[in-house]
Amino acid sequence: MAVAAVSKYEFAPADTQDKFHGAQLLYIGWEDHLLFCAPFAFPFPATMRFGDVVAGPMQAAFGYHPDFAQIDWAKAEWFKSGKPFTPDFDKSLAENGLKHKDVIRFRTPGLTGIKGSCS
Amino acid sequence: MDMTVAKKKLGLKERYAVMTRGLDWTPSYQKMEDIYPYITYEGIKIHDWDKWEDPFRLTMDAYWKYQAEKERKLYSVLDAFTQNNGHLNVTDARYLNTVKLFLSGISPLEYVAHRGFAHAGRQFPGPGPRVACLMQSLDEIRHAQTQVHAVSNYNKYYNGMHDFHHAHDRVWFLSVPKSFFDDAITAGPFEFMVSIGFSFEYVLTNLLFVPFVSGAAYNGDMAAMTFGFSAQSDEARHMTLGLEVIKFILEQDPDNVPIVQRWIDKWTWRGYRVLTLVAMMMDYMLPKRTMSWKESWEIYFEENGGALFKDLARYGIKMPQCAEQIALEKDHLSHQAWSTFYNYAAAANFHTWMPDEDEMAWLSAKYPNSFDKLYRPRYEFWREQAAKGNRFYNKTLPMLCQTCQIPMIFTEPGDPTKICYREVDYKGDKYHFCSDHCKAIFEHEPEKYVQAWMPVHQIYQGNCFPEGTDPTVEGFDPLAAVLKYYHLEHGRDNLDFDVSEDKKNFAEWRGQATKNI
Numbered sequence: 001m002a003v004a005a006v007s008k009y010e011f012a013p014a015d016t017q018d019k020f021h022g023a024q025l026l027y028i029g030w031e032d033h034l035l036f037c038a039p040f041a042f043p044f045p046a047t048m049r050f051g052d053v054v055a056g057p058m059q060a061a062f063g064y065h066p067d068f069a070q071i072d073w074a075k076a077e078w079f080k081s082g083k084p085f086t087p088d089f090d091k092s093l094a095e096n097g098l099k100h101k102d103v104i105r106f107r108t109p110g111l112t113g114i115k116g117s118c119s
Numbered sequence: 120m121d122m123t124v125a126k127k128k129l130g131l132k133e134r135y136a137v138m139t140r141g142l143d144w145t146p147s148y149q150k151m152e153d154i155y156p157y158i159t160y161e162g163i164k165i166h167d168w169d170k171w172e173d174p175f176r177l178t179m180d181a182y183w184k185y186q187a188e189k190e191r192k193l194y195s196v197l198d199a200f201t202q203n204n205g206h207l208n209v210t211d212a213r214y215l216n217t218v219k220l221f222l223s224g225i226s227p228l229e230y231v232a233h234r235g236f237a238h239a240g241r242q243f244p245g246p247g248p249r250v251a252c253l254m255q256s257l258d259e260i261r262h263a264q265t266q267v268h269a270v271s272n273y274n275k276y277y278n279g280m281h282d283f284h285h286a287h288d289r290v291w292f293l294s295v296p297k298s299f300f301d302d303a304i305t306a307g308p309f310e311f312m313v314s315i316g317f318s319f320e321y322v323l324t325n326l327l328f329v330p331f332v333s334g335a336a337y338n339g340d341m342a343a344m345t346f347g348f349s350a351q352s353d354e355a356r357h358m359t360l361g362l363e364v365i366k367f368i369l370e371q372d373p374d375n376v377p378i379v380q381r382w383i384d385k386w387t388w389r390g391y392r393v394l395t396l397v398a399m400m401m402d403y404m405l406p407k408r409t410m411s412w413k414e415s416w417e418i419y420f421e422e423n424g425g426a427l428f429k430d431l432a433r434y435g436i437k438m439p440q441c442a443e444q445i446a447l448e449k450d451h452l453s454h455q456a457w458s459t460f461y462n463y464a465a466a467a468n469f470h471t472w473m474p475d476e477d478e479m480a481w482l483s484a485k486y487p488n489s490f491d492k493l494y495r496p497r498y499e500f501w502r503e504q505a506a507k508g509n510r511f512y513n514k515t516l517p518m519l520c521q522t523c524q525i526p527m528i529f530t531e532p533g534d535p536t537k538i539c540y541r542e543v544d545y546k547g548d549k550y551h552f553c554s555d556h557c558k559a560i561f562e563h564e565p566e567k568y569v570q571a572w573m574p575v576h577q578i579y580q581g582n583c584f585p586e587g588t589d590p591t592v593e594g595f596d597p598l599a600a601v602l603k604y605y606h607l608e609h610g611r612d613n614l615d616f617d618v619s620e621d622k623k624n625f626a627e628w629r630g631q632a633t634k635n636i
Contacts, residue, residue, distance in 0.1 A: 002564070002566065003564040003565075003566045003567050004160055004161050004162065004307065004564075005160065006156065006157060006160050009566050010566065011566065011569070011570050012570075013546070013548055013569035013570065014569065014570050014571060014572060014573065014576070015548070015569075015573060015576045015580075016548060019580045020579055020580060021580075021581065023579070025576070025579070027518040027551065029518070029527075029538055029540075031537070031538075032536060034455075034458070034493075034497070034530075034536070034538070035458075035497055035500070035501075035511075036462070036513065037455065037458045037459040037462045037463075037513070037517065037526060037528045038459070038517035038518055038526035038527040038528045038538070039517065039518040039527055039538065039540075040515045040516065040517060040518065041516050041517060041518045041519070041575050041576075041579070042515070043579040057515075060514075060515070061514075061515035064511055064513075081540075081542060082540060099549075100548070100549070101548060101549040101550075101551070102549065103518070103540060103542065103549075103551060105540075113496075113497075114496045114497055114499075114500045115496040117492065117493055117494075117496040117497060118493065118536035119493070119494075119496055119497035119500065
């Protein structure tokens with residue numbers, strides 16, 4: 001459907017990639033860990049190595065949780081837009097097929113939050 | 120004794136007719152469509168504006184007289200409140216955060232409602248709805264002013280309220296109520312009337328306005344309570360107008376029914392998402408609770424709203440589908456919202472805290488299906504960490520829903536352990552949503568929502584720093600710059616209640632008022 005309007009209704013979207021000074025948005029959520037109330041939004045260059053995302057910004061964002069230090073990354077399950085996804089930690093975001101405003105989630109089998117409450 | 124009457128006074132009904140509809144005229148040298156350019160494009164068909172039943176026969180002169188009297192009373196109570204240090208009579212200084220939430224989140228909406236009703240009234244060719252909109256427009260600006268005046272007494276003593284309107288236009292979570300109303304006033308006049316006049320003022324008002332006013336009464340806030348009582352007669356009028364609008368539009372043409380149904384579906388959901396703030400206020404921010412969010416939803420929406428939609432069934436209007444999902448969320452909404460503000464306490468204009476033992480017990484009793492299992496362990500962990508000096512302050516920005524602009528905190532309907540993710544590809548870009556309902560609203564008018572001013576994205580685009588800020592310098596602290604842009608002072612207006620100046624000052628001042636120290 002299109003918006004009902006009195007005349008031509010065309011405006012530029014507010015969040016296209018060109019507005020982020022060389023970065024692209026990547027959203028990351030950790031399943032079963034709702035102590036973090038929502039998935040995070042990050043601005044990263046497309047050339048950033050996936051492994052550096054995990055070791056740097058993800059460590060900073062999720063590290064407060066006692067489960068984070070327990071993660072065995074070899075066992076983590078990843079999803080992109082809800083579908084299984086296998087990131088290569090040595091390749092860049094772009095090489096992993098991640099585009100502006102993509103959303104990825106990870107599940108860490110065996111780790112289900114504070115006292116198993118998914119917090 | 121003989122009484123001579125020079126001229127017979129007009130009866131109430133005639134007087135009303137002369138002073139409202141009698142003021143209208145039919146233009147002769149301008150075309151109707153040039154004078155009322157916005158009246159057909161939404162697809163609503165009106166055949167006879169005279170069928171509009173004026174829900175209240177109030178003329179402008181009576182309006183002034185009546186409102187002036189009410190405000191004289193209100194301001195004398197506010198004077199007494201100020202002179203007697205009424206701010207020290209609230210239950211507990213935590214209550215003040217409710218006042219901050221109301222002033223920065225709701226009062227600016229009263230002002231926008233004033234503009235919206237003025238605009239809608241100007242666009243309607245019928246004199247009946249025009250006069251009704253004019254009066255509601257005036258009510259709304261009076262409410263904005265009287266709320267600001269009532270709360271200004273608190274601003275003299277407590278933090279976070281000093282620049283509420285500046286905050287409303289900028290602070291991340293305030294984009295939720297702001298974008299809700301912006302969506303309404305940028306719609307056509309009929310959608311505006313259905314969104315605000317009906318869905319908000321009629322269907323949801325008891326869940327918005329009443330909790331704040333009864334919360335004020337329960338917590339010794341005479342200023343906000345008096346404002347609430349003063350506004351009560353206006354609110355009753357607004358509700359009547361909202362219902363009359365719906366009935367009038369539906370009776371005019373059967374083609375109007377599906378359009379109105381879509382608007383009711385959309386605005387019930389949009390309004391409900393804004394009520395997330397009220398839900399957490401009721402369950403967490405009132406030291407003396409009135410009732411739980413869940414109870415309030417059951418009474419005011421499921422029972423009263425259910426009866427309303429049964430009444431509207433004769434026009435072919437059905438209960439909005441979203442009611443099913445809302446029923447599933449009622450055990451979780453307030454807890455998910457409070458967790459969010461606990462996460463982002465460093466970036467808000469009010470304080471948050473962990474509930475004490477008694478409050479946890481109250482929450483367990485009110486939410487037996489969810490609290491102990493899902494939320495208590497989280498809170499106990501946070502409380503232990505805070506006691507060790509490791510209070511959780513989430514410093515990474517959250518992903519937001521493109522429609523309601525709330526962080527993606529809501530869980531899958533029926534599974535409160537999984538965040539609900541929905542997405543749409545539109546013209547080469549991805550858009551994300553918290554729910555099927557927010558997604559459907561976007562899909563109906565994507566051109567509108569792709570323009571959304573999403574606070575998180577705006578921060579990353581560099582648009583939320585004070586002028587002259589250079590984000591490329593070494594050691595740049597984005598949170599500090601954003602707080603400056605919000606006009607909030609770190610360590611004063613934000614962070615946990617336990618370390619707040621409000622807590623310290625209130626205890627000291629109340630001590631001076633009640634003890635010999």
